[in-house]
Amino acid sequence: MSEPLLQVRDLRKSFRVPGNKNRLCALDGITLDLNRGETLGLVGESGCGKSTLARTLMMLERPDSGTVRFDGIDPYTLRGKELLKFRRRVQMVFQDPYASLNSRMSAAEIIAEPWRSHKGMYANRKDRDMRVRGLLDLVGLGAKAADKYPQEFSGGQRQRIGIARALALDPDVIICDEPVSALDLSVQAQVLNLLNDLQAQLGIAYIFISHDLSVVRHVADRVSVMYLGRIIENGPTEAVFDRPNHPYTAALMSAAPKLDSALRQERILLSGEVPSPLNPPSGCRFRTRCWKATEMCATTAPPHAVDPDIDGHAAECHHPLLSEGMLATA
Template sequence: MSEKLLEVRDVRKSFSVPHAKNRLCALDGVTLDLDRGETLGLVGESGCGKSTLARTLMMLERPDSGTVRFDGVDPFTLKGSALLQFRSRVQMVFQDPYASLNARMSAADLIAEPWRSHKGAVKNRKDRDLRVRGLLDLVGLSASAADKYPQQFSGGQRQRIGIARALALNPDVVICDEPVSALDLSVQAQVLNLLNDLQQQLKISYIFISHDLSVVRHVADRVAVMYLGRIIENGPTEAVFARSDHPYTAALMSAAPTLDGAARKQRILLEGEVPSPIDPPSGCRFRTRCWKATEVCATTTPAPSVDPQHPEHSALCHHPLLLEGSGLEPVPA
């Protein structure tokens, strides 16, 4: 089997907006890969397209153009039992552990809910109960939790139930949409450690969506930075954090808190508002807020600049911050 579990190529998605002249461009040529057993961190400001990308990968949205291949197969061509099988392989953990669980259902019923759609996943009631208790144990909850209702759990425990539900169908990919943002810091660490342990044990892959750069640095193997529907920087986590090449990524990193005040990078303050995705800037999407912007940024969409020593690290920028003396070279169009 290929190491590439998920391959996204030049995916575009737009939406019609009432009384607007143009369509809202949510995804504009998104390209990324996800390897088996890997965690891909997806970061960016609100409205950049992270959730639309997640919904597209879950097949809740159909792209206008581009291709999505999962294990070599285009899921948008599947029908019937093949489509149902695909849906079992990609699951999601939601942001709000309070809103994502039905208060009228017990923990056991919530975890077993996916099996109602996927007939044959469990043999009988006894098998169902055994598997529910096994999943509860897997996420660090006792068997006695099976008969309790969401309002009887803390936020962290609710999220553990959400994780157990996502694992019920033995998925290959779990999309985590801000899974710890609604939790206290101490509980965040527990849930993140749980996700890491589950990945090591079950060999699953994560797409981890977050605004919190410190969380992404802790959990992700690679990072993709989004801005106005485009992935503008992509590479191994430590490479992106150590030497951000896109000005937008550098601004995000400069705002991240650090334990060592003396080592804090100079804060980069961006001027202006994020442009509307209904009428995005020409050329480089970030040029209206970028201090390095020149005329070429307004007229030409930038090609990725890559580091020959680390070809997996690229930035979609005409003027990468570390181009001079770093070995970075623009890729010919």
Template sequence: MQMSEQLLEVRGLRKSFRVGKNRLTALDGIDLDLARGETLGLVGESGCGKSTLARTLMMLERPDAGSVTFDGIDPFSLRGKELLKFRRRVQMVFQDPYASLNSRMTAGDIISEPWRTHKTLYPNRKDRELRMRGLLDMVGLGAKAADKYPQEFSGGQRQRIGIARALALDPDVIICDEPVSALDLSVQAQVLNLLNDLQQELKISYLFISHDLSVVRHVADRVTVMYLGRMIESGRTEDVYRSPAHPYTAALMSAAPKLDAADRGDRILLSGEVPSPLNPPSGCRFRTRCWQATEICATHEPAAHDDSGHVAECHHPLQPAVPVSA
């Protein structure tokens, strides 16, 4: 099959869970695209659905509705060997480098473990050993680290082992779930630079999930903002950061710490509490905290407005925008 430039396409993705007698809608009509070699940043408050989206794209959850197309393939239609072969193509780097590594296994065993399932990738023991040591070199640890245990490494070094494990199956996409949030600032920069270097070398695509807006701005080509299961704004990173169109995005940007006092501007303070996802507000889900809300915000869901690829779901966008045609 011919490789497409657009690697991942998600349309109308929905996922809900039963909570007691109620249904919690974690994803409500998610659309996103990820190109080959691109980094898409995903930001939003806790509980907005970021982790559920990651789990669904990893095929750990099956969506209730919508479609996922990966390089022209619907992964949820695959079975048997074809499904096993596909699973190599999407891997994950986890948030906690302490909890995500087995303390009873050496670094070399951790990196080699995926090949026990995907036996055809490196069937020869010598090839596996060479590849494992090559991956340790690639992430900056060196082959001598192969015989050490996770507790002998620092947090940043452990995360490098996690990255090497994700690379072991030669994936096309790596989902990075808060990969630097547990690390010191200086170590964060080292890991982010490593991810960037690997992307340049291997042409990997990243879905980069983070609460840290400064980190997302540093690594992402495009950014998407989530709120209560909806993607409410997306666009090129600099466009979204320079001129946020959705009031919620503007509030997030104003809350981000800035070193330069001249860049800080006025802080936007939101009133009220985050609504429960079990009972989200009618119309626009952000309206109960929005200073621009009007009657239409309570009665109608906002349509997506597109301003040259900068998309926002808002009745009263902060920037000029053109409605998306049906």
């Protein structure tokens, strides 16, 4: 099996908070892989660190420690032209299709804007115009949309322009930060299908950040569940959804709507509030809301509990829900 395109190991990032002696711990030992041409779903409550992780992988934030390898390269060692060349390979589609597009620029100008920084790409005006129209065709808008402005498009059409802009630099990875949350359900399906078609056609890998579990289940090959700066469960999508090992994951999945009544389960209601990342609990960070917590959970960080039946499925828990036959590793 080939090496993952992106490898993140023990990534940590904290921030100073004015008037507080403690640092806000946004990422606390994040480890994940992203393979070529796959979609990794990233889920969790607001404030768990998903967007900080996205900004760090985009090199908009520098980690405190840990390693990132992209196609075998540490991007944080790059400078000058090599860094600019690397930035082409990771792009982003933003949550708000209204705020992320400049209303004073036409669709063609928005899509072509990245080439102003990467001057060697489509320097010839004729080539540039042809590429813009090709990208508009690729995202289903057509070349006639080139001269229109954002306010002349619907929300779904604006997001298609944002996707075309992300594709303009021929990236290997696109980070999708809640890309359909601002859209109507019918439009969401169209945009998700477009992303799937583009992945099949171009071989792009996605990191797909979302609160909507039904969307993640539809698009993701694997899922990582975040809680207070840590990935507490990860694995193939069907395994994480159908046989969650971590109590927090089980609570999330119980809240997800299901059309098939046979698949519905009793809602797991969590007690208490999410702890502050300025002062996270000792031991297991979820223990203050967990119905399975014991004294050990307060004193000792949980190990990885590996599912022996499903490759790549693991959870950070002293008392995994599928405890029989689970293998604990450090």
